[in-house]
Amino acid sequence: MKRSKPISSSKSLKTPRLDVRSRAELKALQSLMATAVFRPLTAQDGMQPRWIDGGKTSDLASTFIKPNDRLTSFDRLEIYNRVYWFRVLDCLYDDYPGLRAILGERKFMKLITAYLAKYPSASFTLRNLGSRLETFLRDEPRWVAPRPELALDMIRFEWAQVVAFDDGARPAITPDDILDARPEKLRLGLQPYLSLLELNYEVDEFLVAVKKSESAVLRSEASNTFEAMPHASGPEKRIRLPKRKRIHLAVHRHDNMLYYKRLDPEGFVILTALREGASVEDACLRGLSSTKRIGIDWSEEIKDYFNNWASLGWFCRFSKK
Amino acid sequence: MPANSFNNFTEYGIGIGLRVPHYRHILSQKPVVDWFEIISENFMVDGGRPLEVLDSILEQYRVVQHGVAMYFGSADRLSREHLKKLKRLVKRTKTPWLSDHLCWGSVDGRYTHDLLPMPYTFAAAKATADNIREARDFLEVPICVENVSSYAEFHASEMTEWEFLSEVVERADCGILLDVNNIYVSSQNHNFDPYDYLNNVPPDRVGQIHIAGHSKFEKYILDTHDHPVLDPVWKMYAHAVKLVGRTATLLEWDDSIPTFDEVHNEALKANQFVEKLENAPA
Numbered sequence: 001m002k003r004s005k006p007i008s009s010s011k012s013l014k015t016p017r018l019d020v021r022s023r024a025e026l027k028a029l030q031s032l033m034a035t036a037v038f039r040p041l042t043a044q045d046g047m048q049p050r051w052i053d054g055g056k057t058s059d060l061a062s063t064f065i066k067p068n069d070r071l072t073s074f075d076r077l078e079i080y081n082r083v084y085w086f087r088v089l090d091c092l093y094d095d096y097p098g099l100r101a102i103l104g105e106r107k108f109m110k111l112i113t114a115y116l117a118k119y120p121s122a123s124f125t126l127r128n129l130g131s132r133l134e135t136f137l138r139d140e141p142r143w144v145a146p147r148p149e150l151a152l153d154m155i156r157f158e159w160a161q162v163v164a165f166d167d168g169a170r171p172a173i174t175p176d177d178i179l180d181a182r183p184e185k186l187r188l189g190l191q192p193y194l195s196l197l198e199l200n201y202e203v204d205e206f207l208v209a210v211k212k213s214e215s216a217v218l219r220s221e222a223s224n225t226f227e228a229m230p231h232a233s234g235p236e237k238r239i240r241l242p243k244r245k246r247i248h249l250a251v252h253r254h255d256n257m258l259y260y261k262r263l264d265p266e267g268f269v270i271l272t273a274l275r276e277g278a279s280v281e282d283a284c285l286r287g288l289s290s291t292k293r294i295g296i297d298w299s300e301e302i303k304d305y306f307n308n309w310a311s312l313g314w315f316c317r318f319s320k321k
Numbered sequence: 322m323p324a325n326s327f328n329n330f331t332e333y334g335i336g337i338g339l340r341v342p343h344y345r346h347i348l349s350q351k352p353v354v355d356w357f358e359i360i361s362e363n364f365m366v367d368g369g370r371p372l373e374v375l376d377s378i379l380e381q382y383r384v385v386q387h388g389v390a391m392y393f394g395s396a397d398r399l400s401r402e403h404l405k406k407l408k409r410l411v412k413r414t415k416t417p418w419l420s421d422h423l424c425w426g427s428v429d430g431r432y433t434h435d436l437l438p439m440p441y442t443f444a445a446a447k448a449t450a451d452n453i454r455e456a457r458d459f460l461e462v463p464i465c466v467e468n469v470s471s472y473a474e475f476h477a478s479e480m481t482e483w484e485f486l487s488e489v490v491e492r493a494d495c496g497i498l499l500d501v502n503n504i505y506v507s508s509q510n511h512n513f514d515p516y517d518y519l520n521n522v523p524p525d526r527v528g529q530i531h532i533a534g535h536s537k538f539e540k541y542i543l544d545t546h547d548h549p550v551l552d553p554v555w556k557m558y559a560h561a562v563k564l565v566g567r568t569a570t571l572l573e574w575d576d577s578i579p580t581f582d583e584v585h586n587e588a589l590k591a592n593q594f595v596e597k598l599e600n601a602p603a
Contacts, residue, residue, distance in 0.1 A: 017476040020440040023448045027396035027428070029440060029477065034428040037435070066474045068512060070540040076473040079541070084433050121432040124390040124403055125362050168367030193368065256370040 018064040029064060036077055037084045038120045040113055047078035088116055091126045097214055098154040098207040101239055102147060111143040130159055153199040160195035160251035164258050167193035170316035183281040187318035190275050194314050195251040196268060204249060204260050206242035213239060254312055266291045267305050327463050327496020327528030329417035333383060333569035337588045343581040344374055356383040358571045362390050365406040384414045388421035393452045393466060394439045395425040404459045411462055418463040418528055420498040423486060438471035441478035441485035450492035465496035465528040470506035470544035483518045496528035501557045506535050509542045519561055527565040532558055533573040547576035549587050559594040567595050
């Protein structure tokens with residue numbers, strides 16, 4: 001991401017106050033203020049007293065913000081710095097209750113602060129604020145030590161719910177639509193809102209328990225007002241962490257309600273292959289070649305899979321995009 | 322004056338913001354409401370529950386779009402991708418006009434999710450007006466820009482906020498969403514007379530009015546939208562209505578949201594000021 005060059009506080013003291021007589025100067029002022037707004041708060045939830053170059057932030061603030069009879073330039077800039085951080089931390093706090101329960105409140109707050117310092121919001125909507133959390137933790141797993149695998153599973157699961165909530169839907173294909181199609185030629189698309197996850201922990205059951213204990217309400221609306229910095233309000237009630245167990249999940253919606261559904265390993269392979277563009281025949285062959293289960297009537301089983309998935313509206317026309 | 326080209330010659334009365342905690346009540350009880358204002362960005366999605374709710378609301382109510390992330394005042398050009406999504410929503414809602422803020426909030430693709438104040442300079446006014454014109458031409462719907470509440474002023478400013486607002490809307494030939502609560506909040510934070518502001522914006526460009534509650538802190542006032550409207554703001558509203566006439570008015574209540582009826586009744590208090598004006602001897 002392109003970042004604006006930090007302005008030196010000591011240099012700017014020697015130069016006149018910032019003017020805005022062109023679009024370029026407007027850009028320079030906005031870049032400077034944005035840099036200040038995006039800098040993490042101190043442990044006391046205040047603006048950092050030192051600027052990027054080691055000079056005083058108050059000196060820098062006074063080059064472009066007027067003081068008044070009650071507040072210094074620093075104080076006024078700090079209001080925006082605090083509002084930004086309260087808002088984005090509050091948003092991730094609400095969107096990732098499972099991850100928060102795994103890490104505990106303090107560790108969670110440290111993690112999301114580090115994440116947002118590295119990846120400031122890159123979308124007009126707060127809905128996408130956590131979209132790069134998985135990438136961040138793959139690069140910097142120390143934030144979730146000693147449980148990086150569990151944390152990653154939970155992040156993927158919680159992000160899949162964001163996708164399932166409001167990602168697009170394409171016209172669903174019914175079994176009748178493909179009655180005469182040849183399996184070796186037929187390719188099926190999967191709905192964009194459907195996520196397929198292969199996980200190492202039973203995070204689905206864990207999240208249900210977390211939400212039950214928190215009566216969590218998912219954030220679903222952007223707002224330009226803000227609340228106080230989210231902090232733990234009392235002793236944390238820890239829920240037993242999930243067991244290590246390989247599971248396969250489909251995270252989806254039906255009648256605009258959010259669901260997660262466990263899949264058989266074979267079903268997961270078939271769906272993943274379909275998403276990758278395999279024909280129905282190839283996808284089924286891949287699913288069966290992976291199976292370790294014996295004594296199953298696979299022709300019946302696969303028919304049930306497809307009937308079930310079609311009834312949930314997961315199939316749509318295949319598109320190479 | 323109230324029905325003008327900036328609100329597409331409509332007379333919408335008193336509306337409230339469509340908020341999640343009220344969805345169930347609205348959809349099941351179908352209360353009589355003049356109109357709802359939606360936050361555009363909440364519905365600029367590709368599918369799911371938000372659009373299902375919106376479609377149900379649209380079947381029964383008039384809806385006006387209000388944005389929080391167009392950032393007309395950003396030095397960066399408007400995002401074409403954002404405009405395309407917004408236009409899809411405009412087509413869906415058939416909003417008679419569309420509003421967003423006179424502010425900036427993003428730089429180089431990084432978003433603050435805040436309504437940051439502008440330096441009040443001629444160059445900034447020109448850049449902002451250019452952005453508004455571009456948006457209006459692309460979206461093909463009248464635009465009203467809203468004054469924001471602010472907590473900082475810039476050394477670079479060359480004029481007052483109301484002069485800047487006037488400069489922008491004249492250059493862009495657009496309307497004003499006059500937020501009287503924001504004027505009050507900023508007047509307290511920056512030591513100016515809010516009535517100077519009201520008396521000096523072009524009344525014929527006001528297409529909509531916002532009212533809201535705010536919170537007082539020791540050294541400044543914050544626009545929190547989590548209270549009923551305070552008396553000084555109602556007084557300003559009465560004065561604003563005298564200047565601009567009966568105008569579509571919207572109560573914003575975004576945090577610590579009470580019951581639907583409480584919010585709606587608070588909004589309907591605006592009627593008494595309008596009626597007083599209309600019953601006054603000529």
